[in-house]
Amino acid sequence: MIRIYNTLTGKMDEFKPLVKDEVSMYVCGPTVYNYIHIGNARPAIFFDTIRRYFEYRGYKVKYVQNFTDVDDKMIKKSNEEGITLKEVADKYIAAYFEDTSKVNLKEEGMIRPRATDYIDHMIKLIETLIEKDYAYEVNGDVYFNVENYKDEYGKLSKQNIDDLNSGSRVDINEIKKSPLDFALWKNAKPGEPSWKSPWGEGRPGWHIECSAMSNELLGKTFDIHGGGQDLIFPHHENEIAQSKCSTGGDFARYWIHNGYINIKGEKMSKSLGNFFLLRDVLKEYSGNVLRFFILSSHYRKPIDFSEEELKQSKTGLERIENAIIRANEVLKYAMEEDGIKGEELNEVLKVSKEKFVSGMDEDFNTAMGIGAIFELVKELNKTIENKKFSQEGMDVIKNTVEFIIEVLENVLGVKLTLETKVEDLTKELIEFILKLRTDVRNEKNWALSDKIRDGLSELGIKIKDGKDKTQWSI
Numbered sequence: 271m272i273r274i275y276n277t278l279t280g281k282m283d284e285f286k287p288l289v290k291d292e293v294s295m296y297v298c299g300p301t302v303y304n305y306i307h308i309g310n311a312r313p314a315i316f317f318d319t320i321r322r323y324f325e326y327r328g329y330k331v332k333y334v335q336n337f338t339d340v341d342d343k344m345i346k347k348s349n350e351e352g353i354t355l356k357e358v359a360d361k362y363i364a365a366y367f368e369d370t371s372k373v374n375l376k377e378e379g380m381i382r383p384r385a386t387d388y389i390d391h392m393i394k395l396i397e398t399l400i401e402k403d404y405a406y407e408v409n410g411d412v413y414f415n416v417e418n419y420k421d422e423y424g425k426l427s428k429q430n431i432d433d434l435n436s437g438s439r440v441d442i443n444e445i446k447k448s449p450l451d452f453a454l455w456k457n458a459k460p461g462e463p464s465w466k467s468p469w470g471e472g473r474p475g476w477h478i479e480c481s482a483m484s485n486e487l488l489g490k491t492f493d494i495h496g497g498g499q500d501l502i503f504p505h506h507e508n509e510i511a512q513s514k515c516s517t518g519g520d521f522a523r524y525w526i527h528n529g530y531i532n533i534k535g536e537k538m539s540k541s542l543g544n545f546f547l548l549r550d551v552l553k554e555y556s557g558n559v560l561r562f563f564i565l566s567s568h569y570r571k572p573i574d575f576s577e578e579e580l581k582q583s584k585t586g587l588e589r590i591e592n593a594i595i596r597a598n599e600v601l602k603y604a605m606e607e608d609g610i611k612g613e614e615l616n617e618v619l620k621v622s623k624e625k626f627v628s629g630m631d632e633d634f635n636t637a638m639g640i641g642a643i644f645e646l647v648k649e650l651n652k653t654i655e656n657k658k659f660s661q662e663g664m665d666v667i668k669n670t671v672e673f674i675i676e677v678l679e680n681v682l683g684v685k686l687t688l689e690t691k692v693e694d695l696t697k698e699l700i701e702f703i704l705k706l707r708t709d710v711r712n713e714k715n716w717a718l719s720d721k722i723r724d725g726l727s728e729l730g731i732k733i734k735d736g737k738d739k740t741q742w743s744i
């Protein structure tokens with residue numbers, strides 16, 4: 271049984287899909303006016319992991335994540351760079367795929383709509399809202415009428431309408447009926463991209479796009495809606511209002527929100543200027559390390575992002591990889607009839623499997639899942655210190671290695687580096703031996719220097735003494 275912390279109910283709810291063995295999921299995607307920062311990478315990685323886990327548990331997943339390709343920031347960028355809105359979107363969507371391909375997002379079967387491809391559908395929804403008196407037009411703008419939905423509005427963000435009303439400023443120039451009313455359609459300003467509508471040339475407000483795309487692609491009621499915590503209000507609250515009032519469906523049944531990424535205790539954001547672009551982080555660390563780092567925390571908790579934390583994740587991942595590399599070596603040669611049977615490892619393997627699944631079943635606790643893997647790795651390391659293993663023992667080691675690889679690569683999406691490391695080590699060893707040889711030469715011990723050179727030559731490693739450095743080749 272999978273349980274989900276549902277922002278809408280404020281508690282852990284048992285997941286019961288609308289259609290048996292199927293999951294429909296919508297996640298708000300990035301506005302494509304810039305390269306993505308790691309605050310955008312967190313939901314991309316986490317919801318990809320949810321998708322993988324549902325599939326691991328036998329569900330068929332229909333996963334939609336949109337690109338917002340029209341809003342104030344997009345228009346500003348288009349003016350700044352002197353290119354069209356579509357060119358801005360094309361450029362940064364390509365950059366998005368270039369960056370996220372390195373953190374192993376599963377693109378197969380994913381649906382990634384662009385908002386501007388759904389303008390007609392948005393207009394239809396807005397017309398329905400006006401007909402049902404949930405929206406009104408003023409001078410080419412259309413607003414949602416929160417007053418007519420006040421019993422429900424604020425349920426997701428756990429705020430009541432009176433608090434929201436008293437907390438919002440009333441602008442004298444305001445043409446809205448109430449300060450809480452939000453734009454569904456905006457009258458075109460000179461020089462802005464616009465679309466034809468029953469209210470004249472204009473463009474959609476931000477929130478309506480997700481209502482339109484989810485309705486078109488997943489229907490009026492679907493299983494899961496996700497996004498970052500900062501989207502709960504007003505964006506998701508407004509999506510619910512628009513969707514329920516226009517389609518009459520229940521909209522999303524489970525709401526999942528991931529926490530922030532903090533830098534030195536402060537929320538990372540573009541406006542504060544304390545953000546890291548994903549592509550810059552990936553210059554220093556592999557996408558697998560970053561992914562492992564992000565999944566090492568529970569998704570609802572904030573993550574403190576620092577070089578130190580990333581290094582720790584890198585070391586942790588290497589510990590797992592090294593254990594598997596060593597175990598694979600053992601599997602090659604250490605079979606002996608009277609060797610050990612690996613009963614203890616088998617016991618820990620069983621427990622770790624259970625812990626991994628129960629952790630993930632309980633609100634996708636990847637931190638617990640990774641903890642279970644580390645416990646298993648510890649026992650694996652202990653076991654392979656023995657020199658000889660019976661067939662039974664070999665089978666246990668093999669099963670352990672297969673389990674670790676399967677959950678890390680298929681469920682958590684962290685690809686392991688199991689071969690190139692040995693090559694790296696070889697290079698480092700050769701460099702080390704050559705350094706020793708240089709020391710020997712400085713001491714004018716030519717005999718030993720030649721012995722090292724001949725020894726390397728026998729292994730197929732040719733060396734050439736240069737002025738400052740000794741070159742080598744295989």
Ligand SMILES: [Zn+2]
Pocket residue numbers: 297298299480505509
């Ligand atoms: Zn959205």
